[in-house]
Every structure is written in C-alpha cells, then in structure tokens.
Amino acid sequence: MLTWERLRVFAAVARCGSVQAAAEALHVTGPAVSQHLRRLEREAGCALVERDGRGIRLTHAGRVLAASAQQMDEAAVQAGADLSAISGLVAGTLRVGAIASVLRALLPQVISSLTGRYPRLELTVRDGEAADMLPELQAGRLDAVVMESWTHAPARIPPGVRTHPLVHEPAMLAVHSGHPLAHLPEAPLSSLHDLAWTSCPAGSDAHQALVQMLRQQAVTDVRIRYCVADYSTQLQLVAAGVTAALVPRMAATVTPPGVRLIPCRPTITRTVSVVTAQRTDTPTVRAFVAEMTRAALSTGTTQGPDPLAGSGP
Template sequence: MITWERLRVFAAVARLGSVGEAAAVLHITGPAVSQHLRKLEKEVQCRLVERDGRGIRLTSAGHILATSAQTMVTTLDDAERDLANLHGLVAGPLRIGGVASALRALVPPVLSSLITRHPRLEPSLRDGEAVDMIPMLQARQLDAVVTESWTHRPAHMPPGIRITRLIYEDAQLAVPAGHPLADREFVALSDLHGEYWTSCPEGSDAHEALLQLLRAHETEAEVRYCVSDYSTQLHLVAAGLAVTLVPRMVRESSPPGVCFVPCRPTVTRSVVVATAADAETPSVRAFMAEMIRIAYRSEPSCLTPHAPRKSASDERALAAEAGPATDAPPDPPAGTVHPPLGTDPAPAPSPED
C-alpha cells in the first residue's frame, strides 16, 4: 500500500533531483530517503529513479508518479495552511527561496527566531535565481522569495506578486591586488573597457544588471566566468583572472588579494522579499515581520535598512509583530513595489524602466 509519507519523500526527490537535497529539506537522513524510495518502487512494482552522476533522474514511470505526488503534496500543504489560517496559527510548512547572497545575512537568524517562538512551524529553504523561483511562488510551490533589486534595473514582478524592500547596500568593484585600478579612490564605470569579468549566471538579476549598467556607460562586459556564488567570484578575482561587481555584504567573506573600489556613479542593490498577494497566511506574516525586525537591527557597516534606525520601543513593537497574532505592515496593490520602510509611497516603476 502506498503511504502518504513515501509520496512526500518521492515528490521532494523528483523536484530537487537529489537524495541529499531532499533529505535536507525534509529534515531526515539520506539513507532514510533511499529506503522510502526502495519501498515505494516495490509497492508500485517498477523503477522510479535512476542514478545520474551525483544526482538522480526519473524514469518514465517516475515522471508519471511525480506529477500526481506533487499535486497531492501541494493539496495537503494548502489544507494545512488553510486550517492554520482559520485558527490564526503560525504552523505548518513555510517554504522560502532566494538568491544566496540575499539569504545569508537575514534568513538564518529569522528562521531561528521563528522556530523558537512557533515550534509547530516547519520552514524549508532553497537557493537559486529569481527567474526560476518567482514562477514557483506563482504556482504556490514557495511562500516567499528573498531576492534583489538593482537601482538601474529594478525588480519587476508579474501581477499578483508584491515585493517588500528590506535593506539596501552599495556595490563595489572587486579587482586583484596590484591591478591598475586597485589604488583608485573611485572608478568611473566608463573606465572599465577591456576587463575580463566574473558574474552570476546568464539570466540572473545580477548578471543582467551588470550588462545593463556597463552598456549605459558605453562599455561591454566580457564575462568569462559565470558562477552563482559570490565567494567563488572573489577567489577568481584574487587569482588575477577577472574583476567583478559585488554587494557590500559579500566583502566580509573576501579572500586575501582582493581590493574593493567604489564606483561612480554609485551602484546600489536592495534586498527584497516577494510574496503572493492572495496567499498571506499567519506564517508568512510572521516571517515578514521578523525579516523587518532583523533588517532594522542589522549591522550598519554592512547593511542599511530602508528606514531610519528605530528606538528600543519601536524595536519591541516590531518584535511583538512577529508573534502568533501578528499582521504584516499594510501592502500596496499587487504587482507594485513597496517604498522604503518609513517613507512616503513612491510611484511603481513603469514597464519601460
């Protein structure tokens, strides 16, 4: 007899393409995942997965069952959230996605605090690019996406998705020690002809922002190394292979041999959270309230909240908002961008921006 737990495990493996990643998301061991798969294959009397390098791939039968399994997982998760919402509970699955550099500074302390306050909450986390994760948010496969928005390439969301800006930071040019630009007080973007670049993968917000920024200053970026991890980019810079543009928070993990030079004009990145306008559960509201609280308390030398720093009484009020009966701050209409916290609303960017 096929059990619900085995279908949930199989759906996670099918979605992630890895036993290890599925185990991490489900908070069980890799051998336990493999055991569930073997038992499920025995129950359905056919092979569902095959080895594919370090990961797995679905067989024809696996693809058929994966579609039904994912539908069942989504249906049950929705039912759990609806019941929790009915009683105002912060409980059940909370699925967070985002770009790694935006997740690093804020999300770990947020989830730690939420789990302590709400033991019945079941958060999961995965990193990737916004171009892949926003469709998952629309399909209700994720509850929130922590991503980025650049000053010269603002984030534009599809209808039904709203974003909340949390913090902003300047981005700087990273060059190898000994590079002709390393000792500059600042570097003009128009002076970057002929450099080899490392950047996030093609199609990512950071990659497209870099290309658009340099083209606006009549410079073409020759991107030779596309890697999603800023730390790897900085190691490529330290090796003298390329230059790159990185947000300030990334500097803390920089290897020796890298110099950072401010850009003129200044380049700024915002960290934002995208949520579905019609799917705000108590768990999502608690997550947003805690993200705002942590953003206000962030180290000013690294991150700057989108609002003046708050007094102790204001911070206590924000902490209270993350409790079981909290509501997030009011939101503008779906598809618009929230203004910086504590400021007057600004017009939403036009589609031509």
C-alpha cells in the first residue's frame, strides 16, 4: 500500500527535479529522500526514477504517479491553509526571497515587527533576482518574493501567483559632482550617450532596464563596466568619478560626498511588489504582505500604478 509520507516526498522530487532540491524544500537530508524513493518503488512494484547523468528523471510510471502525488500534495497544502485561515494563526516558517535594495531598506524593520508580534513565526530571508526566485516560489521552496519591475523592462509574472504592489518610485541618474551633467536640474535621456556605467549584474531587472533605456535612446555602445548588486557600492564608484549609475530613490537615501543625483526626463520608474503563490494564501503570508505595505508607506515613497498588473492571471 502506498503511504502518504512517501508520496509527499515523491511529489517534491517531481516538482523540484532532483533529490537534493527536494530535500532542501522539505528540510530533510538527501539520503532521507533517497530512502523514501526506494521504499516507494518497492511499494509500487516498479521503477519510478532513473539516473540521468548526475541527476534523475521520472520513468513513465513515475510520471503517472507524480501527477496523482502532486494533486494530493496540493490538496494537503490547501487543507492546511483552510485550517490556518479558520484559526487566523500566524506561525511556522515563512521563507522570503528579496532583491538586495529592499532587503536593506525594508526587511530589517519588517522582521523585527513580525517576529516580535508573532513569537511562533520563524522568518527566513535570502537575497537574489526575480528570475531565480520566482521558479522557487512556484516550486514551493519560497513563500513570498519581493521583486522589482521597471518601466523600461517590465517583469514577466508566471501563472499561479499574486502581486501586491508596495511602492512606485522614480530612479535618478547618479554622476560625479564634476561631471558636465551635474549642474542640470534634470537629465534628458537623450543626453546619456558616452557614459560608462555601473549596474546590477547581467540578468537582473535593473540591468535589463538600463540596457533597454539606453537602446531606446539609440545608444549602440552600451558600456556597463562594473556589475555590482549593491547600490551603495555603485554610488561609491560614482563618487570616485569612474562611472555613472541609475539608482532608485529607495536605494539613494544616503549618498557619499561627490555624488549628484539628478531626476531623469522622461521619468524612469520601478515598482516594488511582493509576489505570493495563490495556493499558499495563509494568515502568515497575509501578515507578511501587510507588514511590508506598512513599512513601505513609512518610507514616504508614493504608491502608484503597478506595471505588473495584468501580467498574471
């Protein structure tokens, strides 16, 4: 007879694509997952996985069983969410992924407030880019993702998630105070030729937004010389007089001497949102979204239209 615990582990393996990834999602060891798979195969009477290089892949029987196991797993998750909703309990582990600039600006006060108010809540946080974290959200390895979307590079939101906009803010051109553009009250985008740039790493939303903005201004030689995820470091490079940067207002509250921040015309904006999975709409997740909203409002950054609206179901 097939047991639920082994089916739950098998559903995680099918969803995550490997034993190790499933182990991380379930907070168990890799050998424990492998043991469950071997016992499940004995119970099923057939092979469910086979080696594929250093990883594994599902057999035909494995794919058939995985479909049922994942339906059962989703039903169990929903049942837990329904019970939590009835009791309104904010407890357990909440796994959050967030971009670095929001981690620095908002997450410390949110963590302090939530863990102080809900002592049975264990909140874990990691930084990263939306392109890497959204699949983790879909796979159930994260409960919420704090991400950004820029006017010049709108983020693509996968199906099955919800977006909760926090702030809509302008980005400013950061140049050295001795740069010819530094005396201008506004920086026309058409004047941003012949600049050497620092930006977040390639593949990030901020990097894509800068590249798209420059290309729209017919800049054919986009020179991004310094790829640095941290905006504080980017501003230090600007202060050294070696580069320019495009910095959102949330990340530019403190600037080093020698840096001039100039509004862009037309305005370049980004929206910061919390993204959650529809199937895990629990009191714990809702409490996190509410606290993030309060923290964002306390920064004085205005909310506005959400560029993510309409990109998901």
